[in-house]
Every structure is written in structure tokens, then in C-alpha cells.
Amino acid sequence: MKYLVTGAAGFIGSSVAHKLCEAGHEVVGIDNINSYYDPGLKLARLELLSPLGGFKFIKVDLSEKEAIARIFSEHKFERVIHLGAQAGVRYSIDNPHAYIDSNINGHLNILEGCRNNGIEHLVYASSSSVYGTSNSTPYKTSSAVDHPISLYAATKRSNELMAHTYSHLFDIPVTGLRFFTVYGPWGRPDMAPFKFTKAVMEGKAIEVYNNGNLSRDFTYIDDIVESILRIQNVVPQKDKFTMSSPDVSTAPFKTYNIGNGSPVSLTRFIEAIESATGIKAIKKFLPMQAGDVFTTHADTRELFNAIDYQPKVSIEEGISRFVGWYIDYYGKK
Template identity: 60%
Template sequence: MKYLVTGAAGFIGAAVCQKLIELGHVVVGVDNLNNYYDVNLKLERVHRLRACSNFVFRTLDLFDRKEVSSLFKAEKFDRVIHLGAQAGVRFSLENPHTYSDANLAGHISILEGCRHNKVQHLVYASSSSVYGMNKVQPFKESHSVDHPVSLYAATKRANELLSHTYSHLYNIPTTGLRFFTVYGPWGRPDMAPFKFTKAIAEGKAIDVYNHGDMYRDFTYIDDIVEGIVRVQDVIPPKNEAKRDSPNVSDAPYSIYNIGNGSPVRLMDFINAIEDALGVEAKMNFMPMQPGDVPSTWASTDELFKVTGYKPNVDIKTGVGNFVAWYKEYYNV
């Protein structure tokens, strides 16, 4: 099959491309290569993929709807995995228009491409951040997600609503995946695992928010990729289900959490980095940041029912793999 993967130079996108290539599919990867973080890291990910004959990369901004439309018409994709977006909760507080362009207009460009070109299935990235102020955990897809606490989260929730509308109006099968704190080799420099590892390795202090009283459902990249690749084969059918829950619809539309299903105390995650580096961290304990939440915990029962996907990489192994990659890549 032929796949379009957006955000192909990104952390998750590049890993998904690699897996699809290994499975023998033809993959067209697109990314706008913006400078939100080190562009060289993005280019290195793409360079590794370009060694494969069944991969093609194109620099493309999803906000450019004419170019996106031309791409869909020319390539005739069977399926689309849409991971391209402007990431970052804190960055969204200062750069709102970047998120409206990339996450809202860009998502509509992809939906329009799928609508007009008979794409079999659109799988797209949502986020655990949509759960916002929810207090009941673990977070379930049936929970209300109408109170986001960051602009980033609001755009991801809007993506889910837009996708449902297109599924309903045009019978386009769509599946949204709410990612829970993905980490691992080739990870993003703006995320805590990377920032902590870099600072600790350099003997610098790390900022630990909410005075360390935070929990995250850290999910290793290989587990995430396995879940994505499996779920793209689970094409949601149109059905006559009763709409008695926020995640249930008679349209060909699905929403799933994709996470480890086992929250880890932030201090325990930092300790794992310390152990892997053999260095004790210096810490600045800080109050909670605007837009952040104290805890995330994914219920993964629904995804397991349809895919058999169950994460199996523990924190010690995952952090060890990440630190080993970091030390080699940055010659530490």
C-alpha cells in the first residue's frame, strides 16, 4: 500500500515511516522542517529514511492547502497517518497563531485531501492533553473532554471534532489517537526526558515542576509505533450505535488512548535517568506551570480490544535505551 505520513521528520513520524518501510509499504513523508527545535535532528531522521528505496520525502507545509491538494491528487494514497502538528503546551501560550495555522488549518487540509481522493483510512494524532481538568483517572475515551487548559490541547480536541464531522458528512473512516508522553531514542529536545538528560549530563540543574509531585504515563516509542501500525488496519465502520457517550458515534469514527497504562512518578523517572547516566541530578523545585496538569494515566482497554496492542517496555529499559542513544549521538 501507499501511505502518506505527515510530520515525517518528527520523533514519532520518522519512527512510523521506518516501521512501514520495513513492512514493505511505499511511504511518502512530508514535513515543513520548522525551527521549533533543532532542524539538524529532523534532517538526520529523514536522512536515515532516505536510504530506503520505498521512501520519498517532500518538504511541505500543511497550511498550504493548494500544495497539499496537489500532493493527494498526484500520489493516490491508500491510507494517511497524520502526525504533523505544532507541538508543545507551553509554546502555545506565546505563539497561538502558529497553532491555528498548523493544527487547525493543516488538519482541514488533510481532511479535504482524504475527502476528495478516496483514502481508505485516516489515522491522526490527538493528545492526552485533551483531558485537561478531568479529575477521574485513568482517563477513558468515554470521559468528557470539554475543558482543555492549553491552546495546544484545544486544537487537538478541535481536530477530533473536525474529523468526526468529515466522517459523518463524507463517510471518511477516521481514527484519532490520544498520545501519552512519548519518549525514546531520537526524541524531541523540548520534552522533559531530553531536557533532563541533557542538563544532568552537563552538570546543570533541572527545573522540576509542582515540586516533583507529578505523574506521567510515559510510553516508549517502539510501543507507540506498534500501536499506530496495528490500529491503521482497524478501519472504523459506519454503524447504528447509540450516541450515549462522547466517543461513540454512528459515523465511521474512532478515538483511542495510546499509552503505557501505568503512570510513573516524575521523581522516579528522573532517578532512572540518574542511574543510566551515573550522575546525580541537581534540582530546582518549581510551582506548577500554566497549562500543565499534575497527572496523566491512560486507560488502554479500548485499543487493546481492537488491536491486541499492549506496551511491554518498562521505564528502566526505555530510559536506558534513550540515554544510550543520547550519549552516542551527542558524543557524551
């Protein structure tokens, strides 16, 4: 099949593109390779893809309406895996326009491309941040998502509403994935596994928010990619309207949580890094940060039932693999 993968130079996007190519599919990857974090890392990910048969990279910004329309028209994709976005919760506080350009206008351009080119399935990235400060855990896709606490979260919720509208109006099969904390080799430098490992290995203090009383639903990259590849083969079907459930959408549209389903405390997470590096962490305790939440915990049963797959990599094993990659890539001894 022929796929469009957006965010192909990103952490998750590059891994998805790699697996699709290995399976014999044709993949066009797009990315703007911006400077939100080290572009060199993004280019290094693309270097891993360039030798693979069937991969083509196009540098383009999602907000470039005509360019995105032209890519859709020229390449005649069958499926789209839309992972490109301006990431980061804290960054959105000081750089709001970047999120509107990429996450709103860019998402609209992808939806228009799907609408006008007969795409048989769009899978796109949402985020666990849509749950805001909800204390009702584990988060279910039916939980309230009306109170985002960052602009990033607001754009991701907007993506869900926009995607549903297009699915309803134009019968586009659409699946949204609310990602929880993804980590592993080639991971983002702005995420805790990377930042903490770097600080520990350099003998610097790690910033521990809310005195360490936080937990995250960490999910290893291989488990995430396997879940994405399986769910893109589960194409949503349009439901018939019935008076018995008038408040249920009839569009070919589904939303899933995609995560581990088992939160890890910040303490255990730090201990895993200490064990993998053999270095005791220096901790600098700080108050809760604006836009942060105390815990993330995904109710993933619906996704796992749909794809017959459960995450397999523990936080200790995953962090060990990440630290091994970090040492190899950055040459730290």
C-alpha cells in the same frame, strides 16, 4: 500499500515511516522542518529514511492548501497517518498563530485531501491534553473533554470534532489517537527525558515542577509505533442508528487513548535517568506551570483489545536506551 505520513521528520512520524518502509509499503513523508526545535535533528531522522526503498520526502507546510491538495491528487494514497502538528503546551501560550496555521488549517487540508481522494483510512494524532484538569483518572475516551487549559489542547480537541464531522458527512473511516507522553531515542529536545538527560550530563540543575509531585503516562517509542501500525489495520465501520442508543455516533469513527496505561512518578523517572547516566541530578524545584496537569493516566484497554498488544518496555529500560542514544548522537562522555 501507499501511505502519506505527515510530520515525517518528527519523532513519531519518522519512526512510523521507517517501519512502514521496512514492511514493504510505499511512503510519502511530508514535513515543514520548522525551527520549533533543532532542524538538524529532524534532518538526521530523514537521513535514516532516505536509503530505504519506497520512501519519498516532500518539504511542505500543512497550511499550504494548494500544495497539500496537489500531493494527494498526484500520489493516490490508500491510507494517511497524520502526525504532523505544531507541538508543545507552553509554546502555544506565546505563539498562538502557529497552532491555528498548522493544527487547524493544516488538519482541515488533510481532511479535504482524504475527502476528495477516496482515502480508505485516516489515522490522526490527538493528545492527552484534551482531558485538561480532569481529576477522573484513568482518563477514558468517554471522559469529559470540554475544558482545555492550553491553546494546543484546544486545537487537538478541535481536530477531533473536525475529523468526526468529515467522517460523518463523507463516510471517511477515521481513527483518532490521544497520545500520552512518548519518549525514546531520537526524541524531542523540548520533552522532559531529553531536557533532564542533557542537564544531568552537563552538571546543570533540572527544573522540577510542583516539587516533583507529578506523574506521566510515559510510553516508549517502539510500543507507540507498534500500536499505530496495528490500529491502522483496524478500519472503523459505520454503525446503524438505533433508538436504544440515539446519542452514539453512526460515523465510521473511533477515538483511542494510546499510552502505557501505567503512570510513572517524576521521582522514579529522575531516578531512572540517574541510574542510566551514573550521575546524581541537581534539582531546582519550581511551582506548577501554566498549562500543566498533575497527572496523566490513560485507560488503554479499548486500544489494547482492538490490536491485541500491550506495551513491553519499562521506564528503566526505555530511559537506558534513550541515554545510550543521546551519548552516541551528541558524543557526550
